[in-house]
Amino acid sequence: MSMIARGQHAQARRYINQLAPTEYVSAMFCISNTQLGRTKNDKPFLKCLLRDKTGEMPGRMWSIEPEVFRRLQTEGFVWVEGETQPYQGELQLIIRSIEPAEPSEQEMRELLPVTPHNIDEMFAEVKALLGTLKHPAMVALANVYLEDQPLMAAFCKCPAAKSMHHAYIGGLLEHTLQLLRLADRICPLYPKINRDLVLMGLFLHDLGKTRELVYDRSFAYSDRGELIGHIVEGAIMLQDRMKLVMQQTGIRPPKYLMTVLQHIVLSHHGTPEYGAAKVPATPEAILVAMLDNLDAKTFIALAAARPDRENPLDLGGHFTEKQWALDTKLFRPDPLAE
Numbered sequence: 001m002s003m004i005a006r007g008q009h010a011q012a013r014r015y016i017n018q019l020a021p022t023e024y025v026s027a028m029f030c031i032s033n034t035q036l037g038r039t040k041n042d043k044p045f046l047k048c049l050l051r052d053k054t055g056e057m058p059g060r061m062w063s064i065e066p067e068v069f070r071r072l073q074t075e076g077f078v079w080v081e082g083e084t085q086p087y088q089g090e091l092q093l094i095i096r097s098i099e100p101a102e103p104s105e106q107e108m109r110e111l112l113p114v115t116p117h118n119i120d121e122m123f124a125e126v127k128a129l130l131g132t133l134k135h136p137a138m139v140a141l142a143n144v145y146l147e148d149q150p151l152m153a154a155f156c157k158c159p160a161a162k163s164m165h166h167a168y169i170g171g172l173l174e175h176t177l178q179l180l181r182l183a184d185r186i187c188p189l190y191p192k193i194n195r196d197l198v199l200m201g202l203f204l205h206d207l208g209k210t211r212e213l214v215y216d217r218s219f220a221y222s223d224r225g226e227l228i229g230h231i232v233e234g235a236i237m238l239q240d241r242m243k244l245v246m247q248q249t250g251i252r253p254p255k256y257l258m259t260v261l262q263h264i265v266l267s268h269h270g271t272p273e274y275g276a277a278k279v280p281a282t283p284e285a286i287l288v289a290m291l292d293n294l295d296a297k298t299f300i301a302l303a304a305a306r307p308d309r310e311n312p313l314d315l316g317g318h319f320t321e322k323q324w325a326l327d328t329k330l331f332r333p334d335p336l337a338e
Contacts, residue, residue, distance in 0.1 A: 089317015
């Protein structure tokens with residue numbers, strides 16, 4: 001394709017949430033989960049996920065030469081031509097041609113997904129909720145984090161995950177705020193729970209992702225993300241900032257406070273098979289892990305079963321594709337919806 005033709009297509013771009021069945025597509029996308037499968041006749045085919053700032057859809061190319069596949073990145077950018085097709089209730093793209101691509105700044109703004117909510121307003125609400133902490137040591141610790149401007153800038157921009165949930169610019173902030181809102185409502189139902197520990201634990205639990213993920217051009221893992229990960233990174237960050245609390249304020253944190261908060265960070269994935277370094281072993285750690293799981297899985301379920309589209313489509317299927325994070329397909333219809 002010539003650069004002139006490509007530019008003309010880019011100007012008339014239709015986003016994933018605008019596409020209808022049997023529609024011709026010629027555009028740039030983020031590509032992820034790039035795999036080479038085999039048909040029933042043992043011919044190689046491409047399966048992948050294609051994404052722009054409005055959503056993602058499966059891509060299939062039923063005949064692909066191995067050298068073409070080798071040019072594609074597992075995570076990167078591609079120029080694609082093909083047609084949309086309904087399949088088992090999903091809209092997928094049947095790819096006719098695909099090539100690696102290098103996006104311009106304008107194209108990056110079209111490709112990287114962004115939270116639909118106002119980032120400044122969400123961060124202000126996070127600070128307001130942390131402003132309700134009671135214990136002086138917890139107030140001082142929250143302030144040490146909030147006054148770290150580079151860290152907070154990364155916190156406001158970072159996705160919550162590379163692909164699973166809240167995988168968009170501002171996703172970590174949005175996910176954390178939702179958890180703080182949940183805790184603010186739930187903690188009064190359990191008078192013996194320590195609300196300060198729960199709120200601080202939720203604020204801290206994923207902050208290591210600001211070092212684990214890179215998100216300037218695509219969503220991927222940094223070297224520290226691959227070698228250390230956000231769970232251990234978060235525990236390290238906490239130890240450093242607890243020292244700053246003592247140096248800057250003279251407040252000596254209560255015995256076990258740092259250990260208990262580090263435990264919340266290290267255990268918030270619930271079980272070792274899901275990446276937790278420890279199983280939650282305090283009431284507050286259990287609540288943090290369950291709230292985190294609640295928000296992440298509910299987000300995944302709603303995004304799959306009730307995606308945002310400009311024009312809702314009835315593609316005939318009642319079930320989504322299997323959602324591997326949930327280990328099931330999802331039933332789409334809401335029986336009470338109009």
